Amino acid sequence: MQKPNAKSLIKIAIFFIIVPTFIWSTHSLAEKILIFKNELPHKNSIGVSLPMDASAPEQQIIRKFSESRPYNEWFRTVYKGAEGKYIIAEPLTRTNRDFQLRGGAAERWEISEDGLEWIFHLRSGLQWSDGRPLTAHDYVFSLRRGADPQNGYDFGWYYQPIKNWQSVVSGDLSIDSLGVRASDALTLHIQTEEITPHLPLLMTYSWVSPEHAIQKYGDTWSTRPETCISSGPFIMVEWTKGEQMIYEANAMYRGADKPYLERVIFKMFNLTTPPQRMSAYEANEVDFFEVENQAELARLKTDQNLKNQVHTWPNFFTHYLFFDVEKPPFNDRRVRRAISLAIDRDALCQSALQGFAMPAYAMLPPGFPAYSDNIYAENQSYDPQEARELLAEAGYPGGQGFPHLDMWLRNEIVMHRDAAEGIQAMLEKNLNIPVEVRNVENKIFMDNLNNHTLTFGLVPYEFDFVDPSNLLGLWRSNGRHNWNNVTFDNLMKAASGEARDIGRRIDLYKKAERLLVEEVAGVFLWYRQRSQVWKPYLKGSALEPNRSGFRAWRGDQVMSSLLTMYISKK
Amino acid sequence: MEAISSSGGLWKDALRRYMKNKLSVAAGLIIIVITIMAITAPLISPSHYSEANFDEAWQFPSTAHPMGTDSIGRDYFSRIVYGARISLIVGFVAQMISLLIGVPLGAIAGFKGGKADYIVMRLVDVMSVFPSLLFAILIMAWLGSGLSNVLVAIGVTGWVGVCRLVRAQFLSLRASDFVRAARSMGASNFHIIVRHMLPNALSPIIVGLAMGIPMAIFAEAGLSFLGLGINPPTPSWGQMVSSHLPNVIYYWHLALFPVFMIALVMLGFSLIGDGLRDALDPRMNE
Numbered sequence: 001m002q003k004p005n006a007k008s009l010i011k012i013a014i015f016f017i018i019v020p021t022f023i024w025s026t027h028s029l030a031e032k033i034l035i036f037k038n039e040l041p042h043k044n045s046i047g048v049s050l051p052m053d054a055s056a057p058e059q060q061i062i063r064k065f066s067e068s069r070p071y072n073e074w075f076r077t078v079y080k081g082a083e084g085k086y087i088i089a090e091p092l093t094r095t096n097r098d099f100q101l102r103g104g105a106a107e108r109w110e111i112s113e114d115g116l117e118w119i120f121h122l123r124s125g126l127q128w129s130d131g132r133p134l135t136a137h138d139y140v141f142s143l144r145r146g147a148d149p150q151n152g153y154d155f156g157w158y159y160q161p162i163k164n165w166q167s168v169v170s171g172d173l174s175i176d177s178l179g180v181r182a183s184d185a186l187t188l189h190i191q192t193e194e195i196t197p198h199l200p201l202l203m204t205y206s207w208v209s210p211e212h213a214i215q216k217y218g219d220t221w222s223t224r225p226e227t228c229i230s231s232g233p234f235i236m237v238e239w240t241k242g243e244q245m246i247y248e249a250n251a252m253y254r255g256a257d258k259p260y261l262e263r264v265i266f267k268m269f270n271l272t273t274p275p276q277r278m279s280a281y282e283a284n285e286v287d288f289f290e291v292e293n294q295a296e297l298a299r300l301k302t303d304q305n306l307k308n309q310v311h312t313w314p315n316f317f318t319h320y321l322f323f324d325v326e327k328p329p330f331n332d333r334r335v336r337r338a339i340s341l342a343i344d345r346d347a348l349c350q351s352a353l354q355g356f357a358m359p360a361y362a363m364l365p366p367g368f369p370a371y372s373d374n375i376y377a378e379n380q381s382y383d384p385q386e387a388r389e390l391l392a393e394a395g396y397p398g399g400q401g402f403p404h405l406d407m408w409l410r411n412e413i414v415m416h417r418d419a420a421e422g423i424q425a426m427l428e429k430n431l432n433i434p435v436e437v438r439n440v441e442n443k444i445f446m447d448n449l450n451n452h453t454l455t456f457g458l459v460p461y462e463f464d465f466v467d468p469s470n471l472l473g474l475w476r477s478n479g480r481h482n483w484n485n486v487t488f489d490n491l492m493k494a495a496s497g498e499a500r501d502i503g504r505r506i507d508l509y510k511k512a513e514r515l516l517v518e519e520v521a522g523v524f525l526w527y528r529q530r531s532q533v534w535k536p537y538l539k540g541s542a543l544e545p546n547r548s549g550f551r552a553w554r555g556d557q558v559m560s561s562l563l564t565m566y567i568s569k570k
Numbered sequence: 571m572e573a574i575s576s577s578g579g580l581w582k583d584a585l586r587r588y589m590k591n592k593l594s595v596a597a598g599l600i601i602i603v604i605t606i607m608a609i610t611a612p613l614i615s616p617s618h619y620s621e622a623n624f625d626e627a628w629q630f631p632s633t634a635h636p637m638g639t640d641s642i643g644r645d646y647f648s649r650i651v652y653g654a655r656i657s658l659i660v661g662f663v664a665q666m667i668s669l670l671i672g673v674p675l676g677a678i679a680g681f682k683g684g685k686a687d688y689i690v691m692r693l694v695d696v697m698s699v700f701p702s703l704l705f706a707i708l709i710m711a712w713l714g715s716g717l718s719n720v721l722v723a724i725g726v727t728g729w730v731g732v733c734r735l736v737r738a739q740f741l742s743l744r745a746s747d748f749v750r751a752a753r754s755m756g757a758s759n760f761h762i763i764v765r766h767m768l769p770n771a772l773s774p775i776i777v778g779l780a781m782g783i784p785m786a787i788f789a790e791a792g793l794s795f796l797g798l799g800i801n802p803p804t805p806s807w808g809q810m811v812s813s814h815l816p817n818v819i820y821y822w823h824l825a826l827f828p829v830f831m832i833a834l835v836m837l838g839f840s841l842i843g844d845g846l847r848d849a850l851d852p853r854m855n856e
Contacts, residue, residue, distance in 0.1 A: 278819075294628065294641070295820035344624065351627030352641040414813045415641070421802045422642040425622035437802045438715065 046249045048258045053539070053568045057262055060567050062538070064288045065275055066266035068242055072222035074207035075145045078155040083266055084245055085222070086556035087563070088230040089207035090255050092120055092139065092188070093200050094560050097546040099369075099466040101200055103256060105134065105208070105231075106188070115195040115499045116163075120188040120203070128210055129230040129252040136182035138231075141211040143180045143190075144168075158464060161199060163191035197499040198467040205465070205557075207232070233259045233563050242268055260540070260566035282306075287538055288553060291531040293415065297355045300533065309533050313550035314358055316365050316463035317528035318471065319416070321407075321423075324455045324482045325521070329402060334394040336520035340380050341387035342430040343423055345525055352418035357526035362517050363471050365527040367548040370468040370509040376517045384430035391431055399432030406438050408457035410445040419526075420458050452482040460528070468509035469496055475516055483521045488512055540565035580850075584773075587849040594845025600838040608654040615648035620803040631823050638823040640814075649805040650827055656806045657835055660720060660790040661783040667725025668782060672732030673775065677763055679733070680740025690737070694730050702727040703792055710798040717800050724789045728782060735778050739771035773850035780843035784836040791832050807832050 042050040044057040054060070066083040074085045092106040106120040126134035146153045147168040159165050163179025179191030192199060213221040213229045221227045228236040233255065234247040245266040249259050267286060269275045277289040278296055291297050291310070300306045321339065323330035330336055345359035358366075361376040388398075396402045405427075409420055417439055424435040448454050461480075464470050469492070476492055477484035495508035516522070532553050534543070542561040545551050556562055588594060607614065616635075617623075623643035631638045637646035679690035697705070709723040743749060744767075752766050791808025793799040800806040807828040814824035 293816045295817035298628075298820045347624035348642075351622075351624045351643055354628065354641075414816070417802065418641040418813070421620075422622055422624065424803055425620055425642065425644075428620070429622075439797060439802075441711075 044249060044260060044262055046251050046253070046258060048249075048260055050260050050566060051539070051568075054260065054566045055537075055569045060260060060262040061265065062261055062263070062288070062562065062565060062567070063265040063267060063286045065269055065277060065280070065286055066245065068268040068270050070223070071219075072228065072236070072239075073209055074205070075142045075153065075209045076151070076219060076222065077153065080154070081222075082245065082268075083556070084234075084236060084247060085207055086232075086560070087234040087247060087264065088222075088228065088232045088236060088250075089209070090126065090134065090231045091206045091208070092122075092203040093206075094257070095201075095204055095466070095558070097542055097544065097552070097554075097559060099559075101204075104204075104206075105139070105255065106200075106203070109200050111197075111499055115497075116192055118190045118192070118196075118199045120190070120200075122186040122188065123255065124186060125254045126231070127252060127254055128212075129235050129250055131252065132212065133185070134208065134231050135185040136188040137185070138208050138211060139188050139206060140180050140182050142206065142209045144175050144178055145209055145214075147178050148175055155205075158202070158205065161192045161194070161196040161202065163193050165193075195497045195499050197496065197502075197505065198465065198469055201465050201467050231255075233257050234261075234264060242270070244268055257560060257563040259563050261562065264562055281533060288532065288534040291355075291533060294354055294356070297531055300531075306533065309536060310531055311534070311551045311553075312355065312529055312531045313552040314366055314548075315528045315530050316368055316466070316471070317460055318360055318363055318365055319357075319419075319458065319460045319525050319528065320360070320363070321456070321458050321523040321525065322454075322481045322483075323522070324452065326482050326484075327455065329394070329396070330455065332394045333520055334390040335396070336523070338387040338390040338394070338431060339427065340520055340523040341383045341390070343426050343523065343525065344382040346382070347426075348419050348422050349526055352422050353415060353526060355531060356415060356529050357419075358529055360524040360527045362513055362524055363475070363522075364468060364509075364513060365471075367546070367550070368463070368468070368471065369466065370506045370513065372510065372513060376514075380517075387430055402431075402433050405433060405435045405456050407435050408445060408448070408454050408459075409437065409439040410449075410457075410459055411442045412439055412458075416458070416460075423458070423525075449480065458525075462528075468506070468513075472509060472512055472516070475512075475521055481522070483519075485515065485519065485521070488515050488521075491515065537568050537570045538565060539568045584846075584849040588845050591845045591848065594841050594849075597838045597841030597845070600834060601842060604654050604835060604838070605658060607651055608658050611648075611651045611655060615645070615651045617645045617648050619644065619649045619652040619805050621645070621648075628821060630821075637827045638821075640824060646823065646827060649810065650807070650831055653805040653807045653810065653828065653831070654835075656717065656800060656804065657787045657790065657832075659717070660724065661787045661835075661839070663721050664724035664728060664786040664790075665779050665782045667721060668728035668732050668786075669775070669779065671726070672729035673736050673768075675729070676733040676736025677740055677768070680737035681744060681759070681763055681767070683741075683744075687737070690733070694733055697727070697730045700727075702730075703789060706789055706793060707796065707798060710793055715798055715801050717804065720790055720793060720799050723793070724786050727789075728786060731782065732775065732778055735774050736771060739774060740767055743767045743770055773846075777843055777847040777850060780839060780846050784839040784843075787832070787835055787839070 041052050042054060042057050044050060044060060050057065069080050069082045071077050071081045072084045072088070073081060074089060090105045092104050094102050094104045096102055105122050105126060107123045109118055109120045111118055122136055128134055143159065143162065145151055146156060146159055147165055149169060149171045156169050164173050164177050167173040168175055168178050181189050183189060190199060208231055210229045210231065213227060217227045223239065225236045225238060230250050233250055233253050235250040236245065237248050238244065238246040245268060247264040249262055280286050281289045291300065300310050323336055325331055349357045349359050361374065361380050362372045364371050391399065407420055407424065409417065417437065420437045424437055427433045427435050461471060461474060472492060474480040475483060475488060477489050491508050491512040495505050495512065498505040498508065534553060541564045542559060543551055543553060543565065553561055621644060626639050626643040627641055629635055629639040635645050635647065637650060640646055640649070675690050679687040705727045706723040709726060710719060713719040713722065749762060749766055752762050790799055790806065791811070794806040794808035795812035799808060810828040811825055814821065818825040
């Protein structure tokens, strides 16, 4: 055996001197010894015990890219608000990675006898970062702010179930008449127009606004660290415009989701000059990025190190073909079904959409409540022969006499344009129907869609909240598309009125979706898949596999991801 | 008299001078090859440009697919070949539209002078205020996408240069002896313009045309790159570049080949223009 030489002795000495000094100063001597022996976890600066495998508190920093936007307040603007708005404010409710509802600012909630009012009971002791208590009145103010026509809020449609919301937005009623009130500091009452079983779920989007800050500093309160008061787990400490935003754990936060992380750093970018995401990730400048095209995915998959850091999961994002079913040729169900059968969804998902989509045969994606377990796949599987027969039965043998079709797309990305060209090729080959793909600007598309002047098009719908009423609701009569069906409407109505029996409610939605598929109201083509890359040292319950077996960084909007994350020992 | 006619006249002289310029000859050959390629596209391309073979998507160049395949398994070589049609059609037809607008307006302005000249030149000024691509984008946004609209948009924005050129030529020719002679013999204005002045102004117009074609092709590529050009599935090189630029980090062939073709055609026409300018200039006597 070799004798320990002087060098290794010095190393050991340094180890015993340096390492203890790294240990957080808030611990008592006894704790320090336990931490050192790896039997007691670290505590971070706000006193949260880190998981056993977490690295030291000063390393609890996450860095990611984020789009530069002018505001940082949910109820001011959603689309012009920076990502920080989700972590500096406390919503009434939150969901976990399986979209099960849990408390946020509200501890519990109940529905009134008549089903038209929800009562939220807030946790006591909640406060803003300036020490003021956070109360039900703040939520009343926030929702009124969203409905205030002066505010010009861009997400107002979402809160329509709240009583008088529409009339307040349109200016017909005063702001006081909005169906939201606080009976005391900890009790919030929200009245609804109709029975709305999913209202607590809607309230996951209720990142509260500070009335006192807005009165003092105006709309721009959220844009400067000095005035950006937080009710959430983090607080802004720096916003260098166009460069970075830094958030730190909020020491004044008294809610249920105290974070493990010490810091969150958003590296800002503009959409016109997107950053070199992959090289930044490889250079350890960021801990996370989202894959955006097949070339990136292909490169990642060929890299021995990186390929295990890619996580692919299906988003609640359905792409489908829609028709004007009131006018020929699409007033004939056989024509619509022929189109459905003539499209090889598997082929699309393996070519143009490779890695970014999975075949869809119904509106609701896997993992979504009332998901149909893919039972409609067989009935709609690729069958050009039957498609041709159906088309002939409908009076267009060999595609003869079929009008020229324009397939409208809404300002789609390349990948979806290519898929549309794939569909065009399939329809031309299998049915001899000439199709031209028209990718038009967003506003032109939406104007035509809302006026029901489009005959045929390909459009996506991404969920806003995890309830079937969201994804199926757009098929109601006089809705997004010119498809009007009384039976469907009645099923939807019955389901949304079913506030207590969840099983029955889900069944009703399943029936409604079945009708949608059988009547071929639309041709459901694919569910969008996302691929994300994060460092292996990133841990946290949000990143664990969910019920459907997928690891996903759904972001803080959907499930408060950053609040459960930590950096494990590298 | 005998000696003069044996020299072959202006056109033969020009051709002789042009053939001496090796670079321009090579450019001419390139354009001829691409033109033949465009005309015979159905014969030389392995498959139709919109024929998708989904099992063969995302392939790199191979013997079966010399330029690989795109994201829905279409043979990329076929799309490049058919894309040549669009580029050449745009180049020629858009220039023809420019000529049809620019030459008469320039001729009237230069010949008549006075009020007519004033009106036409103010119109030209107004048009030159807009960057031509911006103006083309405006027109495309108004008309919608599609090949014929691209032709109109590029043609309508491209006549200004031609108009100026023709006007300048006519201004200087108006005072020349042969025009005065023709007028003194009682020739009509129309006759003077068409038979006497236009042939003398022809060589700068031809040069302008040759120089204008690559600009038109580039404008189409630009419009298609911005998503305002030709509707899919018709292949356009500009659109192919714009679609596949993000993919260049791995599927390099999808962006490289169309970029190369655009560069080649632009260079070809520019060099032809250079050669023609030198060849048609009567002062360029060796």
